[in-house]
Amino acid sequence: MSAVIAEHGHDDHHDDHAHGPEKGWLRWIITTNHKDIGTLYLLFALAMFFVGGAMAMIIRAELFEPGMQFVNPQFFNSMTTMHALVMVFGAVMPAFVGLANWMIPMMIGAPDMALPRMNNMSFWMLVAGVLLLASTLFMEGGAPAGGWTLYPPLVLQTGKALPFAIFSVHLLGISSIMGAINIIATILNMRAPAMTLMKMPLFVWTWLITGFLLIAIMPVFAGAVTMLLTDKFFHTSFFDAAGGGDPVLYQHIFWFFGHPEVYVMILPTFGVASTIIPVFARKPLFGYSSMVYATASIAFLSFIVWAHHMFTVGLPISGELYFMYATMLIAIPTGVKVFNWTATMWKGAMTFETPMLFSIAFVVLFTLGGFTGLMMSVAPVDFQYHDTYFIVAHFHYTLVPASVFILMAAGYYWLPKWTGHMYNEKIGQLHFWLSAISVNVLFFPQHFLGLAGMPRRIPDYAIQFADWNMVSSIGGFIFGVSQLLFLWIVIDTIKGGTGEKVTDEVWEDAHKHGLEWTLPSPPPYHTFTTPPTVIPCDHD
Amino acid sequence: MKKTKQLFVGATLTAFGLQTAQADYALNLMQGVTKVSNDIYDLHMLILWICVFIGIAVFGTMFYSIYHHRKSKGHKAANFHENTTVEIIWTIIPTLILIGMAIPATKAMIELDDVQESEMSIKVTGKQWYWDYEYLDSGVHFESHLDAASEKAHRVDSIDPHTVPHYLLNVDNPLVVPVGKKIRFVFTAADVIHSWWVPDLGWKKDANPGFINEAWTQVDKPGVYRGQCTELCGRDHGFMPIVVIAMEQPDYDKWVQTTLAKQNEKPDLSDQSREQLMANGAAVYLKNCVSCHQIDGNGAAGAFPALRGSAKVTAGIDPLIGFLQAGTSRMPSFAKLKDNELAAVITYIRNAPELGNKVGDEIQPKAITPVYDDDDK
Structure with a gap:
C-alpha cells in the first residue's frame, strides 16, 4: 500500500502517464478504470438493446397480420423468450451498472470503484454469459422457447440449448453479484468524509438498495435453474409430480427472484429521474428523505409479493388475499415518489432539454404502468388480466418508457460530461418526440387487446385482434427505427458533437446538484484523487 | 376504407374514454355471462375510474406546472423542498383508497374461490x-x-x-x-x-x-x-x-x-376404398400428428422427426402399428385411435403426396393387430 502511495507522489512531480489508460485496444480488455468499464457496460448494453430490439421487430412483424407469415411458432416462442432475456440481462441491467460505474465514484467523491479488478471481471463475465445465451439460437432444437421465466416442465422440452442457457444464467448471476458487491463496497467505503449517507444523491441511494436486492436474489435464481438442470440430467424431481415434486414450486422460487428483479431495473431508474428533474426545474428535489424511505420500502415489499405473478396457479384463498393486500401496498411508496417528482417541478423554472423531456415522459408513462399494476394487484380481476396482452402492456410501460427512457435521459444528461462535447439538441428532441409518440402507439393498444381476450405469447391470433395488432406493430417499427437516432447521437457526440466546448457544469447551476459537475468535462482518468470537502446538497 | 374508418372511430372513442359495443372491436374487458364475471367487471371499472381520477389530478397538476412554471415564461424558481403536511396527506389518502378497493376485492375473491355445492x-x-x-x-x-x-x-x-x-x-x-x-x-x-x-x-x-x-x-x-x-x-x-x-x-x-x-358406438371396421382411407387419414393426421410432424411431413429439426422419406414410416406396417400404439418417450401413445382411424392414418402417411411418401399400399381396419392393447378400446 505504501509503495502505491509513494509512486503516486512521485508521479505528481513528473508525468501522468503511469496513470493514464493503456495504449491501444488492450486498454479495453484489461482496464480496471471505472470510467472505461462504465463505457464498456454502456456500449455493450446499447448493442444488446439493438439485438433485443431486432427480436422485438421479428415478433411485431409476425403479429402485423393474422396468419403465420415469417417464422414458425417455435422460433416465435424463442424470439419472445430471447427478447426478454437479452433486454433484461443484456441491456437494461448492464446499462444501469454502466451508469453506476461511471457516476457513483464521481458522485460520492471517490477516485474509482472499490474493487477495480473484480469490476473488470464482472463485465467480461457478462459478455461471456450473453454470448453463450445468444449461441443457443444456433443449436439443434433452437434457443429456449419456454418464456424468459423458464417454467418447467415446458423448459425441459428445450433441445440441446438447455444446459447452455442455464450456464449462461449462472454467469450472468455471478456477474451481477460481483457488480453489486462492488457498488455496495464503493458506496459504503469510498465516500468523501463530508458525504454522509443522507447527503448522497438519490441515484447512489437507489443503487445501494438495488445492490442488496441483487445479492439477495441472484443466488435464488441460480438455485432454481440448477434444479432444472438436475431434473433434466440427473433424475431429480424437484419440479416433477411423478417423483414427488411440484412444477409450481419453481414458480415460487422464480418469482421470489423475479419480482425484486424487476425492481432492480426500476429503482436506479427512480434514482436518475430524481437526479435530473431538480436540475431542469432549478429547484431542490422535493422530499429527499421520503424518497430514500420510499425506495427502501419498495425494495422490502418486493420480497413479499412474489405470488401476485401466480394468482391463477391455484393458490389457497388465504394466499390469494395476502398477496393481493401486500401488492396493493406497493402503490403507497410508489405514489409518494410520483407526487415528489411532481412537487419538484411545481413552482420551478423549468426548461425542456432532451434529458428533462425523457424524464417527464418517464414520470407520466411510468405512472400509467403503475395504474395498470394497481389494477392487476386486485386478485379476482387478475383472473381476467393474467397472461394477456394487458400484462404485456403493463410491464412494457414500466420498462420501455420508464427504464429505457430514463437510460436515454441519462445518456443525454451525462454524455456532455463524459465526452466534453455537446450532443445535437435538435436531433435529441426529434428522437424524444418520435420515441414518446411511437412508444404509445406501440404499447397502448395492447391494453385493448388484452382486455378483449388476446393471450400473450401467441404467434397468431383471431381476426378481431387484427386492427390493434397492426397499429401496435406500426408503432413498434417507428419506435425501433427512431432508436437509430440515439445511436447516431452517441457516435456524433463522442466524435465532437456540435463542436461547442461544454463547461464543467454543462447544465445551468448543475454544480448545486451534484459533485460530478464540479469536475472538468471530460473528467480526469482518476476522478477525485483528494476527497472534495464541499458537498453540494440541496436538501438541507 | 372500412378499416381506416374503424381505426378512426376506435381512436376517437379511446380519446374520450368511451367504450364501444362493437363486438369485433373491443376496447374494454367483457362483462361476461356469469355473476362472477359481472362482479369482476364492476371491480375492474371501479379501479379503472379510480386510476383515471388520480391520473387527472396528478397529470393535471404536472401539466399546469409544465405550462406555467417554465423559465421561458420568466417564472422564478421557488426553493421549498419539504412539507410534512402534504407528505402525510398523500400517504394517507392512497391508503384509504386502497382499503376501499380491498373490501369489494376480498368479497369477489372469496366468491370466485367457493366451489362448494356445485351440481355437476x-x-x-x-x-x-x-x-x-x-x-x-x-x-x-x-x-x-x-x-x-x-x-x-x-x-x-x-x-x-x-x-x-x-x-x-x-x-x-x-x-x-x-x-x-x-x-x-x-x-x-x-x-x-x-x-x-x-x-x-x-x-x-x-x-x-x-x-x-x-x-x-x-x-x-x-x-x-x-x-x-x-x-x-x-x-x-x-x-x-x-x-x-x-x-x-x-x-x-x-x-x-x-x-x-x-x-x-362400435367403430365401423368394414373395408374402405383407398380414397376413403386417404381422406379419413388426412383428417386424423391434421388433428393428431400435424402439430409435431407438420403439414408437409418435414417435422422440425432437432425437435420432431420428419415423416417425409422416413424408413420407420415406409417400411413394414406391423412395426408401425406397434409404434403408434405404444408411443415412445418423446411421442405419446396413439392407442386412443380406433382401428379404422389407425388404418386410415397409416395408409395416409405412407402414401400422401403432400408428405412426399408413396409406398403404394393400403391397410384395412380389420388388419390392425392389437400390438399394444388399450382397455378403453
Missing part, C-alpha cells in the same frame, strides 16, 4: 395441444381440438385467415354445459402447464401436471363462449382454443344422450 363436475385436462373434457357425472368424455379449417389456414400460406369463420377460436368438439347450474371444474394437465380461459366466464385457471385445481361457473345466458389456452405450453400454444356452448337443460340432456350414444 367436469374434469379438464390440458394436453399439447388440445383439451380433454370428462364429465364426471354422466361419463361423457371427448377431446377438443382446433377445428380443421383454422388448423389448415394457419399452416398453409395460401389460405387467408379472414375467410375462416372464428379463425383460431373454433374447435371440433365444444364443451357443452347447461345454463343455471353451478358447475365445478377440476383442472389438470398431461405434459406441461396449460391454462383454461374463457373471458365470458370471468376467470382462467392453470392446469398443472400432476395436480388438481378447482374453479366453478354458473352460466345464466345460453350462447357460445370462446377462449384460449393462456399459459405458454410450447409450439402450438396459440392453437388450442376453448369453445363453451351453454344450452337450456332439456337441450343439454339431449346432447348428453346423443354424445354418449356416439361415444359407445
Whole structure:
C-alpha cells in the first residue's frame, strides 16, 4: 500500500502517464478504470438493446397480420423468450451498472470503484454469459422457447440449448453479484468524509438498495435453474409430480427472484429521474428523505409479493388475499415518489432539454404502468388480466418508457460530461418526440387487446385482434427505427458533437446538484484523487 | 376504407374514454355471462375510474406546472423542498383508497374461490395441444381440438385467415354445459402447464401436471363462449382454443344422450376404398400428428422427426402399428385411435403426396393387430 502511495507522489512531480489508460485496444480488455468499464457496460448494453430490439421487430412483424407469415411458432416462442432475456440481462441491467460505474465514484467523491479488478471481471463475465445465451439460437432444437421465466416442465422440452442457457444464467448471476458487491463496497467505503449517507444523491441511494436486492436474489435464481438442470440430467424431481415434486414450486422460487428483479431495473431508474428533474426545474428535489424511505420500502415489499405473478396457479384463498393486500401496498411508496417528482417541478423554472423531456415522459408513462399494476394487484380481476396482452402492456410501460427512457435521459444528461462535447439538441428532441409518440402507439393498444381476450405469447391470433395488432406493430417499427437516432447521437457526440466546448457544469447551476459537475468535462482518468470537502446538497 | 374508418372511430372513442359495443372491436374487458364475471367487471371499472381520477389530478397538476412554471415564461424558481403536511396527506389518502378497493376485492375473491355445492363436475385436462373434457357425472368424455379449417389456414400460406369463420377460436368438439347450474371444474394437465380461459366466464385457471385445481361457473345466458389456452405450453400454444356452448337443460340432456350414444358406438371396421382411407387419414393426421410432424411431413429439426422419406414410416406396417400404439418417450401413445382411424392414418402417411411418401399400399381396419392393447378400446 505504501509503495502505491509513494509512486503516486512521485508521479505528481513528473508525468501522468503511469496513470493514464493503456495504449491501444488492450486498454479495453484489461482496464480496471471505472470510467472505461462504465463505457464498456454502456456500449455493450446499447448493442444488446439493438439485438433485443431486432427480436422485438421479428415478433411485431409476425403479429402485423393474422396468419403465420415469417417464422414458425417455435422460433416465435424463442424470439419472445430471447427478447426478454437479452433486454433484461443484456441491456437494461448492464446499462444501469454502466451508469453506476461511471457516476457513483464521481458522485460520492471517490477516485474509482472499490474493487477495480473484480469490476473488470464482472463485465467480461457478462459478455461471456450473453454470448453463450445468444449461441443457443444456433443449436439443434433452437434457443429456449419456454418464456424468459423458464417454467418447467415446458423448459425441459428445450433441445440441446438447455444446459447452455442455464450456464449462461449462472454467469450472468455471478456477474451481477460481483457488480453489486462492488457498488455496495464503493458506496459504503469510498465516500468523501463530508458525504454522509443522507447527503448522497438519490441515484447512489437507489443503487445501494438495488445492490442488496441483487445479492439477495441472484443466488435464488441460480438455485432454481440448477434444479432444472438436475431434473433434466440427473433424475431429480424437484419440479416433477411423478417423483414427488411440484412444477409450481419453481414458480415460487422464480418469482421470489423475479419480482425484486424487476425492481432492480426500476429503482436506479427512480434514482436518475430524481437526479435530473431538480436540475431542469432549478429547484431542490422535493422530499429527499421520503424518497430514500420510499425506495427502501419498495425494495422490502418486493420480497413479499412474489405470488401476485401466480394468482391463477391455484393458490389457497388465504394466499390469494395476502398477496393481493401486500401488492396493493406497493402503490403507497410508489405514489409518494410520483407526487415528489411532481412537487419538484411545481413552482420551478423549468426548461425542456432532451434529458428533462425523457424524464417527464418517464414520470407520466411510468405512472400509467403503475395504474395498470394497481389494477392487476386486485386478485379476482387478475383472473381476467393474467397472461394477456394487458400484462404485456403493463410491464412494457414500466420498462420501455420508464427504464429505457430514463437510460436515454441519462445518456443525454451525462454524455456532455463524459465526452466534453455537446450532443445535437435538435436531433435529441426529434428522437424524444418520435420515441414518446411511437412508444404509445406501440404499447397502448395492447391494453385493448388484452382486455378483449388476446393471450400473450401467441404467434397468431383471431381476426378481431387484427386492427390493434397492426397499429401496435406500426408503432413498434417507428419506435425501433427512431432508436437509430440515439445511436447516431452517441457516435456524433463522442466524435465532437456540435463542436461547442461544454463547461464543467454543462447544465445551468448543475454544480448545486451534484459533485460530478464540479469536475472538468471530460473528467480526469482518476476522478477525485483528494476527497472534495464541499458537498453540494440541496436538501438541507 | 372500412378499416381506416374503424381505426378512426376506435381512436376517437379511446380519446374520450368511451367504450364501444362493437363486438369485433373491443376496447374494454367483457362483462361476461356469469355473476362472477359481472362482479369482476364492476371491480375492474371501479379501479379503472379510480386510476383515471388520480391520473387527472396528478397529470393535471404536472401539466399546469409544465405550462406555467417554465423559465421561458420568466417564472422564478421557488426553493421549498419539504412539507410534512402534504407528505402525510398523500400517504394517507392512497391508503384509504386502497382499503376501499380491498373490501369489494376480498368479497369477489372469496366468491370466485367457493366451489362448494356445485351440481355437476367436469374434469379438464390440458394436453399439447388440445383439451380433454370428462364429465364426471354422466361419463361423457371427448377431446377438443382446433377445428380443421383454422388448423389448415394457419399452416398453409395460401389460405387467408379472414375467410375462416372464428379463425383460431373454433374447435371440433365444444364443451357443452347447461345454463343455471353451478358447475365445478377440476383442472389438470398431461405434459406441461396449460391454462383454461374463457373471458365470458370471468376467470382462467392453470392446469398443472400432476395436480388438481378447482374453479366453478354458473352460466345464466345460453350462447357460445370462446377462449384460449393462456399459459405458454410450447409450439402450438396459440392453437388450442376453448369453445363453451351453454344450452337450456332439456337441450343439454339431449346432447348428453346423443354424445354418449356416439361415444359407445362400435367403430365401423368394414373395408374402405383407398380414397376413403386417404381422406379419413388426412383428417386424423391434421388433428393428431400435424402439430409435431407438420403439414408437409418435414417435422422440425432437432425437435420432431420428419415423416417425409422416413424408413420407420415406409417400411413394414406391423412395426408401425406397434409404434403408434405404444408411443415412445418423446411421442405419446396413439392407442386412443380406433382401428379404422389407425388404418386410415397409416395408409395416409405412407402414401400422401403432400408428405412426399408413396409406398403404394393400403391397410384395412380389420388388419390392425392389437400390438399394444388399450382397455378403453
